[in-house]
Amino acid sequence: DAKTTQPTSMDCAEGRAANLPCNHSTISGNEYVYWYRQIHSQGPQYIIHGLKNNETNEMASLIITEDRKSSTLILPHATLRDTAVYYCIVLKTSYDKVIFGPGTSLSVIP
Amino acid sequence: GAVVSQHPSRVICKSGTSVKIECRSLDFQATTMFWYRQFPKKSLMLMATSNEGSKATYEQGVEKDKFLINHASLTLSTLTVTSAHPEDSSFYICSARDFGGRTEAFFGQGTRLTVV
Numbered sequence: 208d209a210k211t212t213q214p215t216s217m218d219c220a221e222g223r224a225a226n227l228p229c230n231h232s233t234i235s236g237n238e239y240v241y242w243y244r245q246i247h248s249q250g251p252q253y254i255i256h257g258l259k260n261n262e263t264n265e266m267a268s269l270i271i272t273e274d275r276k277s278s279t280l281i282l283p284h285a286t287l288r289d290t291a292v293y294y295c296i297v298l299k300t301s302y303d304k305v306i307f308g309p310g311t312s313l314s315v316i317p
Numbered sequence: 318g319a320v321v322s323q324h325p326s327r328v329i330c331k332s333g334t335s336v337k338i339e340c341r342s343l344d345f346q347a348t349t350m351f352w353y354r355q356f357p358k359k360s361l362m363l364m365a366t367s368n369e370g371s372k373a374t375y376e377q378g379v380e381k382d383k384f385l386i387n388h389a390s391l392t393l394s395t396l397t398v399t400s401a402h403p404e405d406s407s408f409y410i411c412s413a414r415d416f417g418g419r420t421e422a423f424f425g426q427g428t429r430l431t432v433v
Contacts, residue, residue: 241421250323250410250424251361294360304351305412305422307361 211295216312219289225282227311229295232276238299240271242280244291245310251294254280285315320344321413323425330401330432337397338428340411346391347413351422352384355408367394401432 212230219225231240241256255262255269257278262269268281282289294310320343330336340350348369353361365386366374373386383405385397394413398405410427414420 239420243422243424245361248408248427248429250321250427251412253421253423256421292360304363304366306363307353309360 211297211308213295213311218314218316219285221287221315221317222284225285225289225313227280227293227313228277230277231297234275234297238297240278241296241298242269243294243296246291287315287317289313290315321411321423321425323411323428325428326426327429332402332432333400335397335399336401336430337395338409340394340425342392342413345415346417348391348416349414350388350394351412352386352396353410355410361410398430403432406430406432
């Protein structure tokens with residue numbers, strides 16, 4: 208599976224949009240981009256995933272560049288409860304093991 | 318939505334004893350489940366893949382005799398930490414995928430193991 212690179216940490220003001228970038232320059236054509244997050248002392252939570260089109264659900268939006276070498280997870284109106292570590296993961300199929308990198312620690316500040 | 322449930326959420330045990338952690342998929346059948354451990358301020362590390370009706374597949378460096386995995390049904394996998402030592406104290410998390418439907422993995426709430 209392709210490797211991903213994320214910033215170690217980010218801050219975001221409460222109520223503002225949080226934009227979390229992810230680089231996956233070696234992604235292949237049949238690999239999906241998944242995003243999970245882990246709030247402190249809890250199990251990870253699925254957020255969203257996509258192949259090449261932008262995706263939106265009740266939690267977030269996922270913007271994937273046309274060349275698919277990077278993506279951005281957008282939390283439109285960050286709240287304090289969005290403080291967590293966010294993981295960007297590339298998977299070839301739904302059968303792949305989910306391997307976590309260090310992720311981005313997002314702190315939402317009042 | 319799909320739910321994966323772990324039990325117990327916290328356990329304290331004495332050195333040398335064994336501890337069993339259960340992972341259940343509540344509304345889907347999971348032929349495969351995954352076990353992770355996480356040390357403080359570190360990312361999740363995959364320990365093993367649990368396959369229903371067959372032996373688990375362990376990641377490199379994980380002792381299979383230390384961490385016994387049983388996946389006897391399509392909704393239950395167990396991880397037993399045998400002869401626990403203080404260095405086994407960690408946050409253990411299971412995951413399951415609904416291969417018959419949704420593509421995302423679902424995670425349990427985790428089990429905090431403290432060995433004293």
